[in-house]
Amino acid sequence: MAYDYEKSIRPGKLPHIWCPGCGHGIVMKGLIRAMDTCGLDKNNTAIVSGIGCASRLPGYMDCCTLHTAHGRAAAFAAGVKMAKPEMNVLIVGGDGDGVAIGGNHFIHACRRNMDMTYVVLNNNIYGMTGGQFSPTTPTGANASTTPYGNPDPTFDISKLAIGAGATFVARTTAFHATQIDKLIAEGIKHKGMSVIEVLDDCPTCFGRRNKFRSVVDMMKRLKEVAVPVQAAAKMPAEKLEGKILTGVLFKEERPEYCAEYAKIIEKAKGANA
Amino acid sequence: MSSPRVEVIDRLCKGCSICVEFCPTRVFEMDGFIAKVVKEDACIKCMQCELRCPDFAVKVHTE
Ligand SMILES: Cc1ncc(C[n+]2csc(CCOP(=O)(O)OP(=O)(O)O)c2C)c(N)n1
Ligand code: SF4
Ligand code: SF4
Ligand code: SF4
Numbered sequence: 001m002a003y004d005y006e007k008s009i010r011p012g013k014l015p016h017i018w019c020p021g022c023g024h025g026i027v028m029k030g031l032i033r034a035m036d037t038c039g040l041d042k043n044n045t046a047i048v049s050g051i052g053c054a055s056r057l058p059g060y061m062d063c064c065t066l067h068t069a070h071g072r073a074a075a076f077a078a079g080v081k082m083a084k085p086e087m088n089v090l091i092v093g094g095d096g097d098g099v100a101i102g103g104n105h106f107i108h109a110c111r112r113n114m115d116m117t118y119v120v121l122n123n124n125i126y127g128m129t130g131g132q133f134s135p136t137t138p139t140g141a142n143a144s145t146t147p148y149g150n151p152d153p154t155f156d157i158s159k160l161a162i163g164a165g166a167t168f169v170a171r172t173t174a175f176h177a178t179q180i181d182k183l184i185a186e187g188i189k190h191k192g193m194s195v196i197e198v199l200d201d202c203p204t205c206f207g208r209r210n211k212f213r214s215v216v217d218m219m220k221r222l223k224e225v226a227v228p229v230q231a232a233a234k235m236p237a238e239k240l241e242g243k244i245l246t247g248v249l250f251k252e253e254r255p256e257y258c259a260e261y262a263k264i265i266e267k268a269k270g271a272n273a
Numbered sequence: 274m275s276s277p278r279v280e281v282i283d284r285l286c287k288g289c290s291i292c293v294e295f296c297p298t299r300v301f302e303m304d305g306f307i308a309k310v311v312k313e314d315a316c317i318k319c320m321q322c323e324l325r326c327p328d329f330a331v332k333v334h335t336e
Contacts, residue, residue, distance in 0.1 A: 002280075002332035003323060014285055014329055021289030025327030177324035203289075216294040219325075 008032045008042070013060045018053060021215025023174030023200040027121050028057050030180025030198075031092070035063075037185040038088075045088040048077040050102060053128045053202075054094035054121035071102030074109035074118065081114050085258040088188065091118040096126040096134040099155050103135070110164035110193050114257040117187040117194045118166075120157055123202035131205030142209040157197045162250045167192035169250040173199040173222040176246065186248065192256050199226070199244065277318050278334040279310045285330035292322040292331055 009032075018024045035045065042063035049055035051070035058065035064087075068076040073091045081089045091109075098106050098120045109116070125143060126132040133143035135155040143150060161169045168190040172179040180198060187194030201207065201218035212218045229247040232240055279300055281292075286307040293301040293308055298315040301308045301322070308330075322331045 001336055002334050005329055009329075015287070016328070018327065020287035020328075021291060022327055025329065026325055029324070029329070175325075177321075215289045215291060219291060219295070 003029075003033070005029055005032050008035065008062055009060050010062045016060055017056060019202075019204045021201065021203045021218070022053070022127075023123065023198075023202075024054055024057065024121055026174045026177055027054075027092075027119065027180060027198050027200060028060065030177060031057070031090070031119060031184055032061075033181035034184035034188060035090075037181060038188045040088050040188070044086070045090065046077070046080050046084075047090045047092060048073050048080065049091065050093050050097040051128070052094040052097045052126070054092060054123075054200075055097055057092045057121075071097055071100070072105060073097065074102060074105040074116075077116055077118075078109060078112070078114055081116055081258060082261070085115075085262070089114075089116040090188070091116060093118075093120065094127065094134075095120060095122040095124065095136040095157065096132075099157055099160065100126075100135050107160065107164035110161050110166040110195065112257045113165060113167055113192045113254050115191055115193070117184065117190075117196065118161075119184060119187075120195065120197045121200045122157055122197055123200040123206060125202050125206040127202040127205045131202075131209060137206075141206075144205075144209075158195065158249050161195035161197075165193070165254075166195045166250075167252050167254050168194035168248070169197075170195075170246075170248045171197040171199070171244070172246050173226050173244075174201060175219050175222040176226060179246065183248070190251070192254060276314060277316050279313050279316050279322070280332040280334065281308050281310055282330045282332070283307055285328045286326075287328050287330075289327060291325050291327065295325060296322050 046064040047058040048066045050073040077091045131144040140149045158171045170183040203215045226246045227243040288306040302311045323333045
């Protein structure tokens with residue numbers, strides 16, 4: 001059977017606005033499959049985003065959605081989760097939205113370990129506004145704001161999430177379609193803050209400035225650059241040069257924020273009784 | 274076992290050629306700006322095209 005994505009999409013919303021070959025659509029399909037795997041009830045599931053091409057994703061989804069201010073998705077999502085802890089809260093957005101303007105909210109969401117799942121669509125660029133460099137634009141790469149090559153070192157979003165305290169961190173790419181839903185589903189099931197970084201392509205603003213002749217070239221790069229963590233453990237350092245580790249990178253159990261907060265409420269009630 | 278029916282929804286296809294390039298048995302070809310099914314019999318139901326089409330434009334009907 002062909003997969004029924006349409007049941008999860010608001011009627012009449014396709015075609016979406018993303019450019020030909022933009023990986024955001026591939027990630028959206030993975031998200032839908034992951035939500036199905038986990039049996040999420042659309043009336044009890046909120047998808048929250050900020051601003052950017054990636055952040056348009058919730059607008060297509062037939063569930064509770066919240067399209068907020070640039071970089072503020074994690075903060076709004078935390079508000080939803082605190083008000084309705086029983087709700088499944090998912091966050092989606094780009095590298096610019098998540099770790100440039102939203103970097104502060106991102107790290108503190110990780111630190112608190114609220115039970116939310118953040119899917120970062122990392123295409124190494126600000127797509128929506130015409131290709132300005134982001135904190136994940138590779139050093140040396142061209143962006144509209146770095147026409148002579150980007151001098152900045154980059155963020156590794158997964159490492160940033162681990163360092164900030166997220167308790168489930170995984171990475172894959174838009175090419176590795178079946179891994180997208182597996183990892184997002186694992187993240188949803190994990191009790192605590194989950195970050196799934198999906199390396200993505202922006203042919204329009206990154207590809208054409210950086211010598212990718214086609215969408216297919218960009219997909220091939222994603223295929224070649226990814227090395228599963230288990231395989232990497234057995235590989236010599238020189239073979240891992242320029243590669244990006246994929247799979248579950250980190251997982252630990254730590255008290256979840258809303259559960260801890262509920263205890264404080266009980267304690268306060270006791271004190272005032 | 275019935276053979277799959279591979280469908281490209283013309284209205285949704287944006288012609289990125291991901292399906293054309295990554296189908297292991299070359300079921301698709303570009304036809305101007307959109308993809309077209311040209312060798313349906315060769316399909317091995319791997320579902321790679323349906324999984325990777327960013328535009329929800331490919332359907333592989335296996336039953
Ligand atoms: C406060 C504010 N500053 C700047 C902008 C302009 N802006 C809109 S989207 C965007 C970047 C989006 O990039 P990213 O999150 O990587 O998503 P992509 O478009 O690449 O999917 C910027 C800077 C804005 N909308 N609001
Ligand atoms: S500009 Fe880039 S990120 Fe935005 S829709 Fe086009 S390809 Fe995707
Ligand atoms: S299911 Fe596999 S073999 Fe069949 S058309 Fe799609 S990619 Fe080709
Ligand atoms: S992958 Fe989808 S959008 Fe791209 S050419 Fe094939 S059918 Fe068209």
